[in-house]
Amino acid sequence: xxxxxxxxxxxxxxxxxxxxxxxxxxxxxxxxxxxxxxxxxxxxxxxxxxxxxxxxxxxxxxxxxxxxxxxxxxxxxxxxxxxxxxxxxxxxxxxxxxxxxxxxxxxxxxxxxxxxxxxxxxxxxxxxxxxxxxxxxxxxxxxxxxxxxxxxxxxxxxxxxxxxxxxxxxxxxxxxxxxxxxxxxxxxxxxxxxxxxxxxxxxxxxxxxxxxxxxxxxxxxxxxxxxxxxxxxxxxxxxxxxxxxxxxxxxxxxxxxxxxxxxxxxxxxxxxxxxxxxxxxxxxxxxxxxxxxxxxx
Numbered sequence: 001x002x003x004x005x006x007x008x009x010x011x012x013x014x015x016x017x018x019x020x021x022x023x024x025x026x027x028x029x030x031x032x033x034x035x036x037x038x039x040x041x042x043x044x045x046x047x048x049x050x051x052x053x054x055x056x057x058x059x060x061x062x063x064x065x066x067x068x069x070x071x072x073x074x075x076x077x078x079x080x081x082x083x084x085x086x087x088x089x090x091x092x093x094x095x096x097x098x099x100x101x102x103x104x105x106x107x108x109x110x111x112x113x114x115x116x117x118x119x120x121x122x123x124x125x126x127x128x129x130x131x132x133x134x135x136x137x138x139x140x141x142x143x144x145x146x147x148x149x150x151x152x153x154x155x156x157x158x159x160x161x162x163x164x165x166x167x168x169x170x171x172x173x174x175x176x177x178x179x180x181x182x183x184x185x186x187x188x189x190x191x192x193x194x195x196x197x198x199x200x201x202x203x204x205x206x207x208x209x210x211x212x213x214x215x216x217x218x219x220x221x222x223x224x225x226x227x228x229x230x231x232x233x234x235x236x237x238x239x240x241x242x243x244x245x246x247x248x249x250x251x252x253x254x255x256x257x258x259x260x261x262x263x264x265x266x267x268x269x270x271x272x273x274x275x276x277x278x279x280x281x282x283x284x285x286x287x288x289x290x291x292x293x294x295x296x297x
Contacts (some may be wrong), residue, residue, distance in 0.1 A: 005241035006255040012234035014262025017098070017105075019226045021267070024094040028218035030200070030208040032227070033090050037196040039228025044190040064186045071183050072191065078175060079195035085168040087203065092162035098267025100151060102260035103139075103283045104162050110135055110290060111170035131292030138285035177242060185239040193232070258287070 023032050044064075051057060051064040058065065067075075093101055110132070151159065179188050208215060241252050264283060 002241040002244040002247040002252070003255065005237045006252045007258075009234045009237040009241065009252075010256045010259035011262065012230050012237065012259070013256055014259030014266075016227060016230040016234055017093070017101070017259070017263035018266045018270075019223045019230060020090065020093055021098055021101075021263070022223045023221050023227055024090060026216060026219075027094070027221070028208060028212070028215050029090045029094055030087075030204050031218040032224055033086060034197075034200040034204045035224045036227035036231065037193070037200045039225050040193040040232045041197045043228070043232050044193045047186070048190050048194075062186065064190045065184045067183065067187050067191065071187065074179060074183065075188065075191040076195050078172070078179060078188070079192050079199055081168060081172045081175065082192070083196060083199045083203075085165045085172060088161040088165035088168070092158040092165065095158040096151070096162065098263050099279045100159075101162060102264035102267065103279065103286050104159070105166055105263075106258075106260045106283065106286055106290065107135070107139070107163075108166055108170045108173065108256075111167045127292055127295060131289045131295075133289075134292060135286055135289030138282050138289060141282050141285070176239070180239060180242040185243045189232075189235055189239050 020032075020036075023036070047062055048064050051062075052066075055066075057063045089105075176188075212218075238252070238256065241247055260283070264280070268280075
């Protein structure tokens with residue numbers, strides 16, 4: 001069941017990336033981030049209020065249990081990590097083609113593995129080494145493909161932003177597995193969504209509003225709301241998947257990254273991006289490398 005939930009989350013994650021690209025194209029980034037985060041918080045507010053008013057619903061599938069101060073600190077940390085990742089990813093997605101964004105985003109499990117090697121002192125077996133070499137090899141080919149579009153992977157700041165965002169996202173994934181083993185999944189997602197609002201409000205008022213004349217003007221689009229809706233549903237399936245005792249974060253993360261196939265395809269068909277066939281083969285190679293790493297584990 002947890003694998004099926006991870007697959008559902010992956011599909012919606014791909015759709016979520018498409019809505020982000022449609023919302024961010026020639027638009028101000030931080031207002032889009034704020035309103036999409038606000039949408040997610042609004043969706044959870046009735047559930048949280050109902051749970052607070054009716055504690056007898058405890059044990060219900062949708063019930064949000066009261067949490068300790070320690071739990072709220074963890075939820076705030078989670079929100080700060082995700083907010084940092086999203087800010088960098090949103091700016092990068094605005095300036096990069098989806099067919100460039102998708103393969104970079106698919107590398108999340110690779111960074112999780114590297115973290116396990118550096119932080120926890122884990123060792124790789126032969127299959128994982130092969131997967132790592134395959135992945136790095138295809139990333140090199142990918143960087144060459146990017147140069148054909150005038151995007152240098154070594155100097156382009158948006159590629160750097162997206163890579164850092166992906167690394168932070170991998171850290172967030174590891175933290176999620178810790179959270180889900182200690183706290184209620186509905187409480188995690190609900191409070192995370194709520195705490196994202198003051199964080200994005202601060203960014204909006206401190207960075208964008210005083211300097212809004214220097215940025216692209218903000219244009220309201222219905223896809224901004226759809227970002228929040230798809231994010232809420234995909235995270236719901238994600239946290240539900242992780243709540244199973246036998247679920248594996250490495251497998252769930254890898255399956256979720258499969259959603260890049262959807263965003264890549266949309267980028268090719270709707271946005272008419274360049275070198276699609278070449279980049280599709282590279283994306284397949286990267287996913288094969290990631291798959292070998294996971295199989296080795």
